[in-house]
Amino acid sequence: MDFSYSDKVQELRKKLTEFMEAYIYPNEKIYRNQLNQQSDRFGSVPPIIEEIKQKAKAEGLWNLFLPDNEYGAGLTNLEYAPLCEIMGRSVVGPESFNCNAPDTGNMEVLVRYGSEKQKKEWLEPLLTGEIRSCFSMTEPDVASSDATNISTSIVKDGDEYVINGRKWWSSGAGDPRCKIAIVMGKTNPDAPRHEQQSMILVPMDTPGVKIERMVPVFGYDDAPHGHAEITFENVRVPAENIIWGEGKGFAIAQGRLGPGRIHHCMRLIGLAERALEDLCKRVQERETFGKKLSEQGVIQEWIANSRIEIEQARLLTLKAAYMMDTVGNKEAKTEIAMIKVVAPNMALRVLDRAIQAFGAAGVSDDFTLAYHWANARTLRIADGPDEVHRRQIAKLELKKYS
The missing domain is CATH 2.40.110.10 (Butyryl-CoA Dehydrogenase, subunit A, domain 2)
Structure with missing residues (x-):
């Protein structure tokens, strides 16, 4: 298995990172403020997000999730993984590039199973971000x-x-x-x-x-x-x-959830990376009992464990993506199930350490940690709870010896 990034992916990573630094991170608070100023929080969309989306589209950072060359960027799952990770660092990120759930999964369903009329009526406006x-x-x-x-x-x-x-x-x-x-x-x-x-x-x-x-x-x-x-x-x-036809709903769901699950995991790795960055910066700025937090042994252990766990989760995610590309989603179901258990739990541990390092500030809305923790905890349930995935992993493992 070769997980090295192609020149195309390296260029996209560079462009995405620069875009995040120029337009996403600086506008997170603006997005939140615009949303909170609305009398009906569900009545309209913060204008800043549409401005960002137009910039992303103009730079070709659009629909990167779709492997289909006709509709998307033509990237494999393995190529998309590091890009999805970068987007996942911000709540505003995925939508800015039209790579947000559940639209990604719904577009994939329409690409794979939709009629030509369904694609014309619903897929096309989803691809352009109109709806x-x-x-x-x-x-x-x-x-x-x-x-x-x-x-x-x-x-x-x-x-x-x-x-x-x-x-x-x-x-x-x-x-x-x-x-x-x-x-x-x-x-x-x-x-x-x-x-x-x-x-x-x-x-x-x-x-x-x-x-x-x-x-x-x-x-x-x-x-x-x-x-x-x-x-x-x-x-x-x-x-x-x-x-597709009557009776095909379960089969569609299985086809839809494979990519959806691994995309969540890719985003969670980016989220955990940002949390670890926040943790490292914070502990070097704060002092307790006469020395910096970063000099405390327990803090150093948190940092080391976080780096280890992020790398482990990333490698398993890349292996699952590689298998989806080479042998198909069905054959990669064990790896998809494993990473769907591993990634949310890893992100929760890293976020919890970062929250602890931030103290009371960590559970406030002044920083992104509390919201990201809530999101990561939800993903231990969404797209199948941990227990269902563990059950499948165990059954597949036992099958080898029956």
């Missing part, structure tokens, strides 16, 4: 870590489908630019277990679609993105809105 989207899979009334439990009904009625159900954690639905949802539900409860589910495109302005509330994460509302609870009551959409 945003959400993914409605998780439900409050069932254990959604097992996707076969999904109970929302999608019933054929002539040349339409009628959708009824309740979803939550539909991330992105709060954004006023969110125009389309990919909804997962059951079209045939009597089919084999993994062929009961389907995915369908539902425009957010369709009658019967109602956003009930935004669900906070550790007290953060994540405006204007938001994590919505949505009810679908007798929602009618054309039959042509079904993606």
Whole structure:
């Protein structure tokens, strides 16, 4: 396995790093201030983000996540990894380059499984950043870590489908630019277990679609993105809105979640790198009991352990990306599952040390650490909880000896 960066990737890393330093980091507080000044935090988007996005597009730093040359930058998963890591250093980063979840996963679904009409109507405006989207899979009334439990009904009625159900954690639905949802539900409860589910495109302005509330994460509302609870009551959409075909929902979900999971891990490594940088800078500026914090043995141990853990997680992420590129997502499922467990837990440990070094300031909103901790903790659940991934890893390991 060769994890060295090509000249193309090196150039993109340089451009991305310079862009982050010039436009992302200096505007993080401006973004937050503009958002907080709005009377309705979900009513509009801070103007600064659109300004940054136009700059990124002009510099060719756009849709880097898509390996498809027709729609994206044509990068492999391995090539994209260090770039996604850089973007993940800031909450504002991924969207600035049109590489933010859940839009990335939804665009990948449309590229791989969408009809030409679906691509024209929804993929193209997503690729240009004109609109945003959400993914409605998780439900409050069932254990959604097992996707076969999904109970929302999608019933054929002539040349339409009628959708009824309740979803939550539909991330992105709060954004006023969110125009389309990919909804997962059951079209045939009597089919084999993994062929009961389907995915369908539902425009957010369709009658019967109602956003009930935004669900906070550790007290953060994540405006204007938001994590919505949505009810679908007798929602009618054309039959042509079904993606790929009836009974393909579970297969689409598996195809969608592989890249989505590893992208989260790539971003988490960047987040952890920034936390370690913040920690190192802070402990060299502060003194307690007559000497700098950086001279305290326990602090040095935190720094050393953080560097070790970040490097371990990065190597496993790169191995998973390499395998996705060379043998496919299905064959790389063990490595994807492993990194999905490793990366959030690693990031949480590094962030926790940084928070501890910052003291009371670390748990405030004056710095990014508290929000990043909440985000990293959520990712031990999102896209499958640790326990589900560990279960899969164990089953695959045991299979070798059965």
